[in-house]
Amino acid sequence: MKKVVPTVILALIGIAVGVTAWFALFDKPPADQPLPPGNGELVVEDREFDLEKFISHFDSDGDGRISREEFEKGYGHGENQVAISAEGGVKVELEPAWRLLDIDRDGFITERELTLRNDARWIQHRAKTEARGLMAREWDSILLALNQPRLKAYEREKGGVARGELPFGGRWFDKKYFGEWCQVRTPSGEMYEGFLSEHGGRTYALMPHVTVHEVPYVPEVEAAVTADERVMVTEWAAPKAGSLIHGLTYETFGQVVRAMPNGFEHEGFIRREKGMLRVAVWSPRLRIVKRDECEITPLPQAPQAVYIAEVRKLKLQDADGALALAKRCRDWGMEAEALNMYMRALVFKPDAADALAYWGIEVKDEQYYPRK
Numbered sequence: 001m002k003k004v005v006p007t008v009i010l011a012l013i014g015i016a017v018g019v020t021a022w023f024a025l026f027d028k029p030p031a032d033q034p035l036p037p038g039n040g041e042l043v044v045e046d047r048e049f050d051l052e053k054f055i056s057h058f059d060s061d062g063d064g065r066i067s068r069e070e071f072e073k074g075y076g077h078g079e080n081q082v083a084i085s086a087e088g089g090v091k092v093e094l095e096p097a098w099r100l101l102d103i104d105r106d107g108f109i110t111e112r113e114l115t116l117r118n119d120a121r122w123i124q125h126r127a128k129t130e131a132r133g134l135m136a137r138e139w140d141s142i143l144l145a146l147n148q149p150r151l152k153a154y155e156r157e158k159g160g161v162a163r164g165e166l167p168f169g170g171r172w173f174d175k176k177y178f179g180e181w182c183q184v185r186t187p188s189g190e191m192y193e194g195f196l197s198e199h200g201g202r203t204y205a206l207m208p209h210v211t212v213h214e215v216p217y218v219p220e221v222e223a224a225v226t227a228d229e230r231v232m233v234t235e236w237a238a239p240k241a242g243s244l245i246h247g248l249t250y251e252t253f254g255q256v257v258r259a260m261p262n263g264f265e266h267e268g269f270i271r272r273e274k275g276m277l278r279v280a281v282w283s284p285r286l287r288i289v290k291r292d293e294c295e296i297t298p299l300p301q302a303p304q305a306v307y308i309a310e311v312r313k314l315k316l317q318d319a320d321g322a323l324a325l326a327k328r329c330r331d332w333g334m335e336a337e338a339l340n341m342y343m344r345a346l347v348f349k350p351d352a353a354d355a356l357a358y359w360g361i362e363v364k365d366e367q368y369y370p371r372k
Contacts, residue, residue, distance in 0.1 A: 084100065129145040133365075215277040241330075253370075342355035
């Protein structure tokens, strides 16, 4: 079994000075103590670290990665107890330890993330990125510095890829739902189009759809309530595409969030009205089709079918490919897909002019604002 003996590397993180973390294997970890003050980085003792033992200790299902549930069960427990050590041999509590190791925030700790912790290139990138008010991520050896919209897009796209799903209508779906694109006529004369697929003796149609949420909103009232009860509005784009929905114009795109009570988080097109916000959210639907009762016409050359065929071949980091597909989606009138592909490109190519223009984004200090 090959062993790796890391060296503790000091790094400057933003204004606060911290140092990077590493791992230690303990026979009996000390009692839990609070995380040291500062920016959350930990000082660790230079001890021998065995990568294979670390993974095998937590990875109970043998899939090569550590889930949150596995981490909670194995952290500081078992015959060969494993924990992260802060300066002075103090065992770090579970939550900050998890945040420290799950670098890409996808809910799993991988071997790549464990080795990345001692990568001088990553440490320097993370320090510089966080000093700029951005979030550091890494994909296939590509170092990323992401603002909040690009981070959300990255995590959404990366999660879809990890689950083996495909993007459609502003969301991600299992590949099994992408059968033939068809036109469906019901016995009542209703007509619609969607991807038809067969599962468990049923026929499903996956169709684009937008759900509109009405949120009571009076700025003066919101300013007077507590932060937990307040409706928070963050607008970061003004896309022309999709701005006309159900006959109404939506000026911006962003998030409308409230924590408590009856908390919610809506990301979509935003329309401000007197005493209310309308938030139009992409929400494609799966509909059960009674095939024997409907008239079904396959449309194999439809733009939607061509789009899915292209997406299947497109790698997440292929920004130029995403830009080219976004342009085709624009020509086809597939606005949700165009916006999605443009944002996917911006994750890896933040200065892509076509993408910024289509989303209606103005960039100031690497942050996104609605273009005036």
